Amino acid sequence: xxxxxxxxxxxxxxxxxxxxxxxxxxxxxxxxxxxxxxxxxxxxxxxxxxxxxxxxxxxxxxxxxxxxxxxxxxxxxxxxxxxxxxxxxxxxxxxxxxxxxxxxxxxxxxxxxxxxxxxxxxxxxxxxxxxxxxxxxxxxxxxxxxxxxxxxxxxxxxxxxxxxxxxxxxxxxxxxxxxxxxxxxxxxxxxxxxxxxxxxxxxxxxxxxxxxxxxxxxxxxxxxxxxxxxxxxxxxxxxxxxxxxxxxxxxxxxxxxxxxxxxxxxxxxxxxxxxxxxxxxxxxxxxxxxxxxxxxxxxxxxxxxxxxxxxxxxxxxxxxxxxxxxxxxxxxxxxxxxxxxxxxxxxxxxxxxxxxxxxxxxxxxxxxxxxxxxxxxxxxxxxxxxxxxxxxxxxxxxxxxxxxxxxxxxxxxxxxxxxxxxxx
Amino acid sequence: xxxxxxxxxxxxxxxxxxxxxxxxxxxxxxxxxxxxxxxxxxxxxxxxxxxxxxxxxxxxxxxxxxxxxxxxxxxxxxxxxxxxxxxxxxxxxxxxxxxxxxxxxxxxxxxxxxxxxxxxxxxxxxxxxxxxxxxxxxxxxxxxxxxxxxxxxxxxxxxxxxxxxxxxxxxxxxxxxxxxxxxxxxxxxxxxxxxxxxxxxxxxxxxxxxxxxxxxxxxxxxxxxxxxxxxxxxxxxxxxxxxx
Numbered sequence: 330x331x332x333x334x335x336x337x338x339x340x341x342x343x344x345x346x347x348x349x350x351x352x353x354x355x356x357x358x359x360x361x362x363x364x365x366x367x368x369x370x371x372x373x374x375x376x377x378x379x380x381x382x383x384x385x386x387x388x389x390x391x392x393x394x395x396x397x398x399x400x401x402x403x404x405x406x407x408x409x410x411x412x413x414x415x416x417x418x419x420x421x422x423x424x425x426x427x428x429x430x431x432x433x434x435x436x437x438x439x440x441x442x443x444x445x446x447x448x449x450x451x452x453x454x455x456x457x458x459x460x461x462x463x464x465x466x467x468x469x470x471x472x473x474x475x476x477x478x479x480x481x482x483x484x485x486x487x488x489x490x491x492x493x494x495x496x497x498x499x500x501x502x503x504x505x506x507x508x509x510x511x512x513x514x515x516x517x518x519x520x521x522x523x524x525x526x527x528x529x530x531x532x533x534x535x536x537x538x539x540x541x542x543x544x545x546x547x548x549x550x551x552x553x554x555x556x557x558x559x560x561x562x563x564x565x566x567x568x569x570x571x572x573x574x575x576x577x578x579x580x581x582x583x584x585x586x587x588x589x590x591x592x593x594x595x596x597x598x599x600x601x602x603x604x605x606x607x608x609x610x611x612x613x614x615x616x617x618x619x620x621x622x623x624x625x626x627x628x629x630x631x632x633x634x635x636x637x638x639x640x641x642x643x644x645x646x647x648x649x650x651x652x653x654x655x656x657x658x659x660x661x662x663x664x665x666x667x668x669x670x671x672x673x674x675x676x677x678x679x680x681x682x683x684x685x686x687x688x689x690x691x692x693x694x695x696x697x698x699x700x701x702x703x704x705x706x707x708x709x710x711x712x713x714x715x716x717x718x719x720x721x722x723x724x725x726x727x728x729x730x731x732x733x734x735x736x737x738x739x740x741x742x743x744x745x746x747x748x749x750x751x752x753x
Numbered sequence: 754x755x756x757x758x759x760x761x762x763x764x765x766x767x768x769x770x771x772x773x774x775x776x777x778x779x780x781x782x783x784x785x786x787x788x789x790x791x792x793x794x795x796x797x798x799x800x801x802x803x804x805x806x807x808x809x810x811x812x813x814x815x816x817x818x819x820x821x822x823x824x825x826x827x828x829x830x831x832x833x834x835x836x837x838x839x840x841x842x843x844x845x846x847x848x849x850x851x852x853x854x855x856x857x858x859x860x861x862x863x864x865x866x867x868x869x870x871x872x873x874x875x876x877x878x879x880x881x882x883x884x885x886x887x888x889x890x891x892x893x894x895x896x897x898x899x900x901x902x903x904x905x906x907x908x909x910x911x912x913x914x915x916x917x918x919x920x921x922x923x924x925x926x927x928x929x930x931x932x933x934x935x936x937x938x939x940x941x942x943x944x945x946x947x948x949x950x951x952x953x954x955x956x957x958x959x960x961x962x963x964x965x966x967x968x969x970x971x972x973x974x975x976x977x978x979x980x981x982x983x984x985x986x987x988x989x990x991x992x993x994x995x996x997x
Contacts, residue, residue, distance in 0.1 A: 504851050512866020516846035
């Protein structure tokens with residue numbers, strides 16, 4: 330019977346085209362919206378993880394309490410031995426030492442006097458060793474706008490906007506004025522080797538990236554680091570795996586009263602990301618629910634209309650002796666087939682569009698020029714497992730339920746009146 | 754009658770000498786603490802929560818607002834020079850061969866991570882020029898009887914709008930100070946000790962500064978050697994001397 334019905338659907342386009350188109354559009358939009366919301370959440374998490382939080386972060390207890398002030402006087406010391414211990418106990422994790430700092434970038438004139446000066450957010454990361462993971466995490470190679478990445482000690486990368494503001498070009502010399510770990514004023518000369526565009530408002534406004542060893546020299550932080558960030562092997566944040574790492578770390582470094590004891594925090598515990606993730610999930614889930622519900626109503630109505638449009642056909646079929654329940658069953662089977670066809674096509678189109686945006690992204694930087702929080706300016710969709718079946722909820726079930734409801738009317742048709750109805 | 758007036762006058766003069774006004778006390782404190790010019794070598798022992806650092810410097814100053822310091826040790830700070838003229842400060846860093854100018858609120862930042870600000874370190878303000886005082890009472894401080902004087906700034910451009918000062922009654926030296934912001938928040942505490950007679954005046958050779966907004970046990974400012982009212986060549990207090 331299914332083969333017969335399928336032939337009917339494919340051959341009688343008047344009967345099947347509109348329902349399939351409606352289901353396809355509805356499912357496509359549902360899938361795309363779901364992937365879009367998932368993508369925004371993931372982009373935000375990933376960006377924060379790469380630039381700021383890691384999947385986990387290790388710092389001193391005192392530093393973690395005042396992390397917003399980036400208190401490098403409370404930084405981790407003896408980092409070499411700590412890193413050896415971490416690499417030994419967590420061989421699958423990827424680790425990165427970082428020093429974040431604030432300071433002034435001072436551009437001198439030909440006489441060495443201050444020509445221009447601006448406040449900067451600085452990142453000291455490993456740029457010059459053979460391990461290029463930090464360079465990749467910051468996506469530096471692709472972010473270079475002018476010049477090149479640092480290849481020698483004493484070189485600095487500046488954000489493109491910042492370099493324009495201070496009228497600095499690659500090859501120019503600048504002085505970093507900051508504060509040492511001990512609170513003394515620190516002054517250190519650097520040569521600008523390149524400029525970069527991060528694609529995030531706050532970072533593009535005034536940031537510099539320097540090799541961590543140079544930062545250590547400049548800020549008198551020998552063998553110290555403000556933070557050690559850790560990433561799971563597949564670079565994808567997973568709460569369960571992170572919890573395991575945290576538990577093991579806490580066994581290795583039991584919490585103590587020493588304010589310089591290393592402590593571990595997860596991505597969720599930083600920058601209010603846990604709250605943000607929960608909120609986005611809630612809001613996203615609610616948005617998807619509302620959308621699925623509205624699409625379900627639309628497709629339900631489409632099913633109802635389909636039933637009504639075929640009022641005459643059902644009358645004729647009843648008149649020539651077809652059983653009520655047989656007609657009802659075939660209607661439902663047909664709607665299942667239409668739902669499946671529409672859902673598959675809609676899901677495929679939705680997934681194809683999502684895949685395109687997952688790969689290329691949608692650049693909304695012009696709309697986020699003045700953003701002050703760390704948010705991506707190029708948004709990507711993200712295809713996850715639920716995206717493959719979420720479209721079937723409105724696409725298949727709603728169509729079928731709509732048809733089932735409209736089909737009840739078949740049982741109310743009276744055989745004695747059928748010919749009168751048909752004549753009319 | 755005349756016989757009675759003279760002892761009465763003598764008594765008044767004597768009582769006045771024993772209970773001088775706040776202004777008179779401040780004037781005498783200024784005479785001890787300030788000078789037309791000073792050259793001194795000092796050590797700052799900074800007690801941070803993690804470590805203790807000692808920074809040695811030599812300072813030349815004229816009046817209230819002109820001062821020049823050169824850091825002698827440790828090696829990282831050696832050769833750093835600071836020149837303060839009025840409300841502007843220039844810092845020379847030998848490692849960068851650059852002179853950086855700072856001014857405004859930056860002058861209230863910590864010097865070398867200590868509990869002293871640039872203003873604390875490089876200014877020699879006459880209290881009487883900036884504050885009016887009121888005697889709150891007397892207190893015993895380390896076996897010394899002190900006047901407790903509240904100072905309120907007459908001008909808005911001072912770092913500390915009010916001060917509470919414990920002045921040694923015998924030597925006219927502050928032994929303790931509490932420095933407050935305009936809001937009334939206590940910013941710093943100072944304990945002055947090791948008071949010695951130097952060139953005809955009492956002077957504390959050890960001052961413990963404690964920035965109450967900072968962790969740590971404060972910064973000891975130790976005067977190794979000091980000369981008052983000596984001639985200082987003009988070139989020392991000029992920008993040209995920074996790179997020399």
